[in-house]
Amino acid sequence: GPPGECIKVKGKILPDAKGFAVNVGKDSSTLMLHFNPRFNCHGDVNTIVCNSKDDGTWGQEDRIADFPFQHGDKIEICISFSETEATVKLPELEFQFPNRLGMEKIQYLAVEGDFKVKAIKFS
Ligand SMILES: CCCO[C@@H]1O[C@H](CO)[C@@H](O[C@@H]2O[C@H](CO)[C@H](O)[C@H](OCc3cn(Cc4cccc(C#CCN)c4)nn3)[C@H]2O)[C@H](O)[C@H]1NC(C)=O
Numbered sequence: 039g040p041p042g043e044c045i046k047v048k049g050k051i052l053p054d055a056k057g058f059a060v061n062v063g064k065d066s067s068t069l070m071l072h073f074n075p076r077f078n079c080h081g082d083v084n085t086i087v088c089n090s091k092d093d094g095t096w097g098q099e100d101r102i103a104d105f106p107f108q109h110g111d112k113i114e115i116c117i118s119f120s121e122t123e124a125t126v127k128l129p130e131l132e133f134q135f136p137n138r139l140g141m142e143k144i145q146y147l148a149v150e151g152d153f154k155v156k157a158i159k160f161s
Pocket residue numbers: 055056057058059072074080087088089096099150151152
């Protein structure tokens with residue numbers, strides 16, 4: 039959808055989650071944001087890794103200092119964006135990630151890994 043719209047993903051983190059990802063962008067190869075909380079994977083423990091993907095090529099990773107998640111949590115992730123940055127709103131944490139590709143609309147959303155989606159809302 040267009041800038042300013044909020045994409046809300048509600049769901050539950052699995053009790054034995056290693057990690058999950060919410061990807062938004064144009065398609066699976068071109069992502070404005072790969073939002074990837076890692077409980078324990080790729081050598082990361084309790085770390086949120088964010089990145090972009092440009093036609094199949096990963097960008098530079100950003101690691102967020104806080105990790106407001108626990109196994110089994112029911113959470114809502116709210117992603118909105120402008121021409122300059124994406125904003126991720128979580129319980130107890132909000133941060134920005136640069137809109138590196140200058141993407142003007144989000145037409146792709148995918149949730150992967152140890153997360154059970156309950157609802158997705160575009161508002
Ligand atoms: C230190 C030198 C090496 O550096 C490492 O190099 C790796 C390879 O590049 C990076 O890892 C890649 O990082 C990229 C972001 O940048 C991506 O997350 C990508 O994963 C894509 C992907 C997504 N999915 C789907 C999915 C998603 C979440 C859960 C599950 C599950 C489950 C059932 N339990 C499945 N599968 N693959 C990851 O592989 C590391 O961060 C990086 N580490 C550092 C410190 O730099």
